[in-house]
Amino acid sequence: AQKVTQAQTEISVVEKEDVTLDCVYETRDTTYYLFWYKQPPSGELVFLIRRNSFDEQNEISGRYSWNFQKSTSSFNFTITASQVVDSAVYFCALSEFEEAGNQFYFGTGTSLTVIP
């Protein structure tokens, strides 16, 4: 079973629009971490945020914000006033505390295209 689901395969928005990328996860651990990464065309993963399972506070960083809701097992990512430079593939990932080695489980990614 997929541990991390990103239902949106591709999203296109016009510049300055807001866009939300969805992430739903599945785990039996009580302690776990959730991540968002950005992968531009160059391929290198860019770390955006980490959240642990005990911290449900929403976080805002500039134009980026994250909504973590344990009740729905979701960790959604919103970009406000999108820009062309935001065009990339975004991955949500889960790391389970009890998992030996703490490997990452990645979602299938959401390809975001911001149209100028």
Place this chain on the structure above:
Amino acid sequence: GAVVSQHPSWVICKSGTSVKIECRSLDFQATTMFWYRQFPKQSLMLMATSNEGSKATYEQGVEKDKFLINHASLTLSTLTVTSAHPEDSSFYICSARDLGRTGSTETQYFGPGTRLLVL
């Protein structure tokens, strides 16, 4: 943040040859490194977990005799694709854990990836 390097960044080879990819943690020691493979327009799939001084743990479906992993030091893990074939063409990414870095939110640091093209 911490830095993980990979070498080479891209490689083209003929079918049947072996290719070695290096993953280095530049400013920390990594007892555990991970190797991922990413096919075009797909997600990262974990291939194996590499532990310093011991045998790697491979994920189901990954041939350990084809993808040789060596983690001989705390800063270096290597992935050797033996007798490479066109279907092995992919983007290979390593990551390293830094348990000694307090206050960091990343916990794992990813290398820039290696693009392999087998002709």
